[in-house]
Amino acid sequence: xxxxxxxxxxxxxxxxxxxxxxxxxxxxxxxxxxxxxxxxxxxxxxxxxxxxxxxxxxxxxxxxxxxxxxxxxxxxxxxxxxxxxxxxxxxxxxxxxxxxxxxxxxxxxxxxxxxxxxxxxx
Numbered sequence: 001x002x003x004x005x006x007x008x009x010x011x012x013x014x015x016x017x018x019x020x021x022x023x024x025x026x027x028x029x030x031x032x033x034x035x036x037x038x039x040x041x042x043x044x045x046x047x048x049x050x051x052x053x054x055x056x057x058x059x060x061x062x063x064x065x066x067x068x069x070x071x072x073x074x075x076x077x078x079x080x081x082x083x084x085x086x087x088x089x090x091x092x093x094x095x096x097x098x099x100x101x102x103x104x105x106x107x108x109x110x111x112x113x114x115x116x117x118x119x120x121x122x
Contacts, residue, residue, distance in 0.1 A: 005029055034056040047077055065079050
């Protein structure tokens, strides 16, 4: 059975690029267009990894990660932040929220897949 990864980003084109890379590597993908939408999609199904943007409308990525870590079914689900944010302050906020990795856009798909395979081995 393939592992499931949730992609959370307000950019449909970025979600598509990430989804193509992940599906090509054998992962199943669930998409959310912002933190609120993604939380609504976390309905008890097994999600092995979450990849989230930081800057999104309705609920930003750091608030989303903090909310996910309060949910018993997902508190141990690893999170990769995929964002244009690169300051140490933002990275520390992400780590404090529960993010395990930080990838700055633009990124290479193989860079993302390397991080995914470390946190979510198939």
